Amino acid sequence: AQSVAQPEDQVNVAEGNPLTVKCTYSVSGNPYLFWYVQYPNRGLQFLLKYITGDNLVKGSYGFEAEFNKSQTSFHLKKPSALVSDSALYFCAVRDIGGTGGFKTIFGAGTRLFVKA
Amino acid sequence: EAGVTQSPTHLIKTRGQQATLRCSPISGHTSVYWYQQALGLGLQFLLWYDEGEERNRGNFPPRFSGRQFPNYSSELNVNALELEDSALYLCASSFRRTTGNTIYFGEGSWLTVV
Numbered sequence: 001a002q003s004v005a006q007p008e009d010q011v012n013v014a015e016g017n018p019l020t021v022k023c024t025y026s027v028s029g030n031p032y033l034f035w036y037v038q039y040p041n042r043g044l045q046f047l048l049k050y051i052t053g054d055n056l057v058k059g060s061y062g063f064e065a066e067f068n069k070s071q072t073s074f075h076l077k078k079p080s081a082l083v084s085d086s087a088l089y090f091c092a093v094r095d096i097g098g099t100g101g102f103k104t105i106f107g108a109g110t111r112l113f114v115k116a
Numbered sequence: 117e118a119g120v121t122q123s124p125t126h127l128i129k130t131r132g133q134q135a136t137l138r139c140s141p142i143s144g145h146t147s148v149y150w151y152q153q154a155l156g157l158g159l160q161f162l163l164w165y166d167e168g169e170e171r172n173r174g175n176f177p178p179r180f181s182g183r184q185f186p187n188y189s190s191e192l193n194v195n196a197l198e199l200e201d202s203a204l205y206l207c208a209s210s211f212r213r214t215t216g217n218t219i220y221f222g223e224g225s226w227l228t229v230v
Contacts, residue, residue: 032216043120043206043221044159051216090159094215103172104149104219106159 002027002095006107013081014115021076021110023091032094033074039087081114120222122207128228129197137192137225141209148190154203165190197229
Protein backbone atom coordinates (compact mmCIF):
# COMPACT_ATOMS: atom_id res chain seq x y z
CA ALA A 1 0.00 0.00 0.00
CA GLN A 2 1.09 3.53 -0.69
CA SER A 3 2.23 5.70 2.18
CA VAL A 4 3.75 9.10 2.78
CA ALA A 5 5.86 10.39 5.65
CA GLN A 6 6.74 13.87 6.80
CA PRO A 7 9.59 13.35 9.25
CA GLU A 8 9.46 16.82 10.81
CA ASP A 9 6.56 18.01 12.91
CA GLN A 10 7.84 21.56 12.74
CA VAL A 11 10.32 23.58 10.71
CA ASN A 12 11.62 26.95 11.82
CA VAL A 13 13.29 29.34 9.42
CA ALA A 14 14.16 33.02 9.37
CA GLU A 15 12.50 35.28 6.85
CA GLY A 16 14.56 35.57 3.70
CA ASN A 17 16.28 32.23 4.21
CA PRO A 18 15.60 29.20 2.05
CA LEU A 19 13.17 26.66 3.40
CA THR A 20 12.75 22.91 2.92
CA VAL A 21 9.87 20.76 4.10
CA LYS A 22 10.63 17.08 3.75
CA CYS A 23 8.47 14.29 2.41
CA THR A 24 9.22 10.67 1.63
CA TYR A 25 6.88 8.21 0.01
CA SER A 26 6.33 4.55 -0.68
CA VAL A 27 4.47 3.40 -3.77
CA SER A 28 4.20 0.19 -5.72
CA GLY A 29 4.05 1.85 -9.12
CA ASN A 30 4.50 5.29 -10.61
CA PRO A 31 4.17 7.96 -7.93
CA TYR A 32 1.61 10.74 -8.07
CA LEU A 33 2.69 13.29 -5.46
CA PHE A 34 1.11 16.50 -4.20
CA TRP A 35 1.77 19.36 -1.78
CA TYR A 36 -0.96 21.33 -0.04
CA VAL A 37 -0.89 24.19 2.46
CA GLN A 38 -3.40 24.87 5.21
CA TYR A 39 -3.72 28.21 6.95
CA PRO A 40 -5.41 28.37 10.38
CA ASN A 41 -9.08 27.41 10.35
CA ARG A 42 -9.07 27.04 6.57
CA GLY A 43 -9.25 24.24 4.04
CA LEU A 44 -6.27 22.92 2.12
CA GLN A 45 -4.88 24.84 -0.84
CA PHE A 46 -3.14 23.03 -3.68
CA LEU A 47 0.49 24.08 -4.23
CA LEU A 48 1.93 21.69 -6.81
CA LYS A 49 2.05 18.12 -8.03
CA TYR A 50 4.36 15.65 -9.71
CA ILE A 51 2.92 13.23 -12.21
CA THR A 52 5.72 12.71 -14.68
CA GLY A 53 8.42 14.69 -16.45
CA ASP A 54 10.89 17.13 -14.94
CA ASN A 55 12.04 16.32 -11.44
CA LEU A 56 11.77 19.96 -10.38
CA VAL A 57 8.15 21.03 -10.17
CA LYS A 58 7.19 24.67 -9.79
CA GLY A 59 4.01 25.67 -8.02
CA SER A 60 2.09 28.50 -6.44
CA TYR A 61 3.49 31.30 -4.25
CA GLY A 62 7.08 30.65 -5.35
CA PHE A 63 7.19 27.10 -4.02
CA GLU A 64 8.85 24.24 -5.86
CA ALA A 65 9.43 20.59 -5.12
CA GLU A 66 12.12 18.18 -6.17
CA PHE A 67 11.20 14.62 -7.04
CA ASN A 68 13.98 12.14 -6.29
CA LYS A 69 13.13 8.62 -7.34
CA SER A 70 16.23 6.96 -5.87
CA GLN A 71 15.60 8.51 -2.46
CA THR A 72 11.80 8.28 -2.78
CA SER A 73 11.54 11.88 -1.69
CA PHE A 74 9.49 14.88 -2.75
CA HIS A 75 10.78 17.79 -0.68
CA LEU A 76 9.08 21.17 -0.83
CA LYS A 77 11.35 24.18 -1.20
CA LYS A 78 11.32 27.92 -1.47
CA PRO A 79 14.40 30.08 -2.07
CA SER A 80 13.36 32.90 0.27
CA ALA A 81 10.81 32.39 3.05
CA LEU A 82 8.16 34.94 3.97
CA VAL A 83 6.44 35.35 7.33
CA SER A 84 3.18 34.77 5.48
CA ASP A 85 4.39 31.28 4.51
CA SER A 86 3.86 30.19 8.11
CA ALA A 87 1.24 27.45 7.89
CA LEU A 88 0.69 23.71 7.96
CA TYR A 89 2.02 21.84 4.93
CA PHE A 90 0.83 18.45 3.76
CA CYS A 91 2.48 16.06 1.36
CA ALA A 92 0.17 13.56 -0.32
CA VAL A 93 0.43 10.49 -2.52
CA ARG A 94 -2.21 9.00 -4.75
CA ASP A 95 -3.03 5.43 -3.70
CA ILE A 96 -4.04 3.38 -6.71
CA GLY A 97 -6.62 0.87 -5.50
CA GLY A 98 -7.05 -2.66 -6.81
CA THR A 99 -10.54 -2.16 -8.18
CA GLY A 100 -9.60 0.88 -10.22
CA GLY A 101 -10.42 3.20 -7.44
CA PHE A 102 -7.93 5.43 -5.75
CA LYS A 103 -7.62 7.76 -2.84
CA THR A 104 -5.19 10.47 -1.87
CA ILE A 105 -3.26 9.74 1.29
CA PHE A 106 -1.89 12.64 3.28
CA GLY A 107 1.12 12.87 5.51
CA ALA A 108 0.75 14.02 9.09
CA GLY A 109 1.68 17.57 8.17
CA THR A 110 4.63 19.83 8.96
CA ARG A 111 4.11 23.15 10.66
CA LEU A 112 6.30 25.86 9.20
CA PHE A 113 7.21 28.89 11.30
CA VAL A 114 8.91 31.78 9.55
CA LYS A 115 10.37 34.31 11.95
CA ALA A 116 10.75 37.94 10.97
CA GLU B 117 -15.12 30.46 -10.84
CA ALA B 118 -16.55 29.22 -7.56
CA GLY B 119 -14.50 26.72 -5.60
CA VAL B 120 -15.73 23.84 -3.51
CA THR B 121 -18.41 25.07 -1.14
CA GLN B 122 -19.38 23.43 2.10
CA SER B 123 -22.21 23.99 4.56
CA PRO B 124 -22.72 24.56 7.35
CA THR B 125 -19.51 26.22 8.44
CA HIS B 126 -20.07 25.21 12.02
CA LEU B 127 -22.39 22.65 13.55
CA ILE B 128 -22.93 21.73 17.18
CA LYS B 129 -24.67 18.48 17.99
CA THR B 130 -25.35 16.38 21.03
CA ARG B 131 -23.94 12.89 21.43
CA GLY B 132 -26.25 10.34 19.81
CA GLN B 133 -27.72 12.78 17.29
CA GLN B 134 -27.18 12.80 13.56
CA ALA B 135 -25.23 15.36 11.56
CA THR B 136 -25.53 16.15 7.86
CA LEU B 137 -22.84 18.06 6.02
CA ARG B 138 -23.15 19.28 2.46
CA CYS B 139 -20.71 19.90 -0.36
CA SER B 140 -20.94 21.44 -3.81
CA PRO B 141 -18.02 20.60 -6.10
CA ILE B 142 -16.31 22.88 -8.55
CA SER B 143 -18.33 23.18 -11.75
CA GLY B 144 -17.44 20.34 -14.10
CA HIS B 145 -16.02 18.11 -11.38
CA THR B 146 -17.74 14.75 -10.99
CA SER B 147 -15.72 13.30 -8.12
CA VAL B 148 -16.24 14.29 -4.50
CA TYR B 149 -14.07 13.24 -1.59
CA TRP B 150 -14.64 13.55 2.15
CA TYR B 151 -11.90 13.77 4.75
CA GLN B 152 -11.92 14.08 8.52
CA GLN B 153 -9.32 16.26 10.19
CA ALA B 154 -9.44 15.65 13.91
CA LEU B 155 -7.08 17.44 16.24
CA GLY B 156 -3.71 15.75 16.19
CA LEU B 157 -4.75 13.05 13.73
CA GLY B 158 -4.08 14.64 10.36
CA LEU B 159 -6.35 14.06 7.38
CA GLN B 160 -8.18 10.77 7.33
CA PHE B 161 -9.86 9.65 4.11
CA LEU B 162 -13.57 8.98 4.58
CA LEU B 163 -15.37 8.52 1.27
CA TRP B 164 -15.06 9.04 -2.46
CA TYR B 165 -18.01 9.46 -4.79
CA ASP B 166 -17.90 9.62 -8.55
CA GLU B 167 -20.78 9.74 -10.97
CA GLY B 168 -23.23 9.13 -8.16
CA GLU B 169 -21.60 6.00 -6.82
CA GLU B 170 -19.39 5.29 -3.83
CA ARG B 171 -15.98 4.34 -5.26
CA ASN B 172 -13.85 3.97 -2.17
CA ARG B 173 -14.19 4.11 1.59
CA GLY B 174 -11.76 4.70 4.41
CA ASN B 175 -11.54 2.87 7.72
CA PHE B 176 -14.58 4.40 9.35
CA PRO B 177 -17.63 2.69 10.87
CA PRO B 178 -20.87 2.38 8.87
CA ARG B 179 -22.46 5.22 10.78
CA PHE B 180 -20.43 7.45 8.48
CA SER B 181 -22.27 7.45 5.19
CA GLY B 182 -23.09 9.73 2.35
CA ARG B 183 -24.35 10.08 -1.15
CA GLN B 184 -23.81 12.02 -4.33
CA PHE B 185 -26.68 13.64 -6.15
CA PRO B 186 -27.25 13.89 -9.93
CA ASN B 187 -25.80 17.42 -9.89
CA TYR B 188 -22.64 15.94 -8.30
CA SER B 189 -23.16 17.65 -4.97
CA SER B 190 -22.76 15.43 -1.98
CA GLU B 191 -23.74 15.06 1.61
CA LEU B 192 -22.04 13.30 4.48
CA ASN B 193 -24.16 11.83 7.23
CA VAL B 194 -22.83 10.87 10.61
CA ASN B 195 -25.25 8.90 12.76
CA ALA B 196 -25.13 8.18 16.48
CA LEU B 197 -22.61 10.95 17.04
CA GLU B 198 -19.78 10.35 19.46
CA LEU B 199 -17.58 12.91 21.14
CA GLU B 200 -14.62 11.70 19.05
CA ASP B 201 -16.45 12.72 15.88
CA SER B 202 -15.68 16.34 16.69
CA ALA B 203 -13.46 17.47 13.83
CA LEU B 204 -13.13 19.54 10.71
CA TYR B 205 -14.76 17.73 7.80
CA LEU B 206 -13.25 18.62 4.48
CA CYS B 207 -14.80 18.04 1.11
CA ALA B 208 -12.77 18.03 -2.08
CA SER B 209 -13.56 17.59 -5.75
CA SER B 210 -11.83 16.73 -8.99
CA PHE B 211 -12.54 15.99 -12.62
CA ARG B 212 -13.36 12.43 -13.61
CA ARG B 213 -11.53 9.72 -11.81
CA THR B 214 -8.12 9.95 -13.38
CA THR B 215 -5.12 9.12 -11.29
CA GLY B 216 -3.25 12.34 -11.98
CA ASN B 217 -6.09 14.75 -11.33
CA THR B 218 -5.70 17.35 -8.62
CA ILE B 219 -8.28 17.43 -5.86
CA TYR B 220 -9.37 20.84 -4.61
CA PHE B 221 -10.67 21.41 -1.11
CA GLY B 222 -13.42 23.47 0.39
CA GLU B 223 -13.06 25.46 3.60
CA GLY B 224 -14.53 22.67 5.69
CA SER B 225 -17.34 22.19 8.17
CA TRP B 226 -16.55 22.22 11.86
CA LEU B 227 -18.55 19.61 13.75
CA THR B 228 -18.59 19.81 17.51
CA VAL B 229 -20.24 17.01 19.49
CA VAL B 230 -21.09 17.81 23.08
